[in-house]
Amino acid sequence: MLKPIGIFDSGVGGTSIWKEINKQLPYESTVYLADSKNAPYGIKSNEEILRLSIKNTEFLLQKDCKLIVVACNTATTNAIDYLRAYYSIPFIGIEPAIKPAALQTKTKKIGVLATKGTLSSSLFHNTSKLFAEGITVIEQEGAGLVELIEAGQIDSRKIEDLLKKYIDPMLEKNIDSLVLGCTHYPYLVPILKKMLPSKIKIIDSGEAVARQTKAVLMKNRSLELENNIPTHTFYSNSNLNVLKNLMDNYDVSIVYKDF
Numbered sequence: 001m002l003k004p005i006g007i008f009d010s011g012v013g014g015t016s017i018w019k020e021i022n023k024q025l026p027y028e029s030t031v032y033l034a035d036s037k038n039a040p041y042g043i044k045s046n047e048e049i050l051r052l053s054i055k056n057t058e059f060l061l062q063k064d065c066k067l068i069v070v071a072c073n074t075a076t077t078n079a080i081d082y083l084r085a086y087y088s089i090p091f092i093g094i095e096p097a098i099k100p101a102a103l104q105t106k107t108k109k110i111g112v113l114a115t116k117g118t119l120s121s122s123l124f125h126n127t128s129k130l131f132a133e134g135i136t137v138i139e140q141e142g143a144g145l146v147e148l149i150e151a152g153q154i155d156s157r158k159i160e161d162l163l164k165k166y167i168d169p170m171l172e173k174n175i176d177s178l179v180l181g182c183t184h185y186p187y188l189v190p191i192l193k194k195m196l197p198s199k200i201k202i203i204d205s206g207e208a209v210a211r212q213t214k215a216v217l218m219k220n221r222s223l224e225l226e227n228n229i230p231t232h233t234f235y236s237n238s239n240l241n242v243l244k245n246l247m248d249n250y251d252v253s254i255v256y257k258d259f
Contacts, residue, residue: 001067001238002029002224002228003029003065003066003222004030004031004064004065004066004067004231004233005021005025005027005028005030005031005065005067005068005069005121005213005217006030006031006061006063006065006066006067006068006069007021007030007031007032007033007060007068007069008032008033008034008053008056008057008058008059008060008069008070008071008072008075008162008217008225009032009033009034009035009037009050009075009183010035010036010038010039010040010042010066010071010074010075010146010149011034011036011039011040011146011149011184011238012034012036012149012184012236012242012243012246013071013072013146013149013182013183013184013186014032014034014043014069014072014183014188015034015072015234015243015247016183016184016186016187016204016206017069017071017094017183017205017206017210017244018030018032018071018073018211019206019250020035020138020206020207020209020210021069021209021213022211022232022250023165023210023211024157024207024210024211024213024214025148025210025213025217025223025224026202026230027224027225027226027227027228027230027231028217028224028228028230029228029230029231030232030233031060031063031065031204031232031233031235031255032232032233032234032235033059033235033236033259034050034058034234034236034237034238035056035149035237035244035259036237036238036239036242036243037237037238038052039146039147039150039200039238040074040075040115040147040150041075041109041115041117041145042074042114042115042116042117042118042146042182043117044074044114046117046171047074047079049074049079049117050078050079050082051139051194052075052183053075053079053080053083054079054082054086055072055079055083055259056075057083057087059259061087061089064107065089066089066090066217066220066222067089067090067091067092067213067217067220068083068089068090068091068092069091069092069094069209069213070092070093071094071183071209071233072182072183073096073114073115073117073118073123073181073182073183073205074115074117074118074182074219076093076094076095076123077117077118077121077122077123077124077142078117078123080093081123081250083108084220089173089214090216092209092212092213092216092238094183094205094209095123095124095127095205096114096124096179096180096181096205097113097119097179097180097203097204097208098110098112098125098127098128098132098137098179099127099131099133100130100208101132101177101179101201101203102131102135103178104176104177105135105176105177105203106175106176107175107176108134108135108136108137108174108175108234109132109135109136109138109166109175109176110135110136110137110175110176110178111138111140111154111170111173111175111177111178111179112135112137112138112140112178112179112181113140113142113151113166113167113170113180113181113182113184113185114139114140114141114142114176114179114180114181114182115141115142115146115181116143116213118139118182119139119141121141124181128130129253131158132145136187136251138169138170138173138174138175140166140167140169141177142162142166142182143162143186144158144161144162144218145159145182145185145188146184147165148243149184149187149242150184150238151192151242152242152245154187154188154191154229155191156182158189158234159192162196163188163191163195165182165193167192167196167255169231171196171197174231175200176199176200176201177184177200177201177202177203177204178192178196178201178202178203180199180202180203180205182198183205185204186204186206187246189202189204204209206222209241211232214245215228231253232250232251232252232253233252233253233255234247234252234253234254234255235253235256235259236254236257237256237257237258237259238258240254240256
């Protein structure tokens, strides 16, 4: 039996990453773990995020995964160094796409919408310092957004009101790029496009993560290129309806698992 790629997130947001991986690596099987019961990770302590990340990793290792994608910005910024040091399996992390935003900006001002756990992490600050020298990075915590997305309220008035509250101050400061620093947030792109002037670029990490996953598998000679009929199993410890709606157009199995 071929080993799958493992993916975990604090809920359904990492499915935005899964979709990019599935697009770029169509012959790879996957196991996705949605820890929705404990969402959002962004308001938890570093110790709690690490504990949950270890628990998720152990679950995916039991499924014989060959590589694990930490499809959560907060878990990446707070736990991936430990996971890489403790486990021998390769880990692919997610962090806000500061570098491409910094390279593209004309106004020298970029906005970052992320969770508290990501914005307060040393990895985020080190990345900003490394790639955004001479550029103003306007940070905004997206409090409440993950909870609404997990509740299936992506198109709700509550989401629109929160986004307007968070985005308007960034627009006033003349940003020309908006970095989405949480894997849940790409599901808000249709709403954001209505709010933002067309000149403002919305940047997330999904495509880059899929490319890096492919590169690591190629390096390890474990990439499935053809002649493999993949299987995709999604596990969640919460209501399955939101996950089912987001994955409606894909041939996947969705299973409730109390972990």
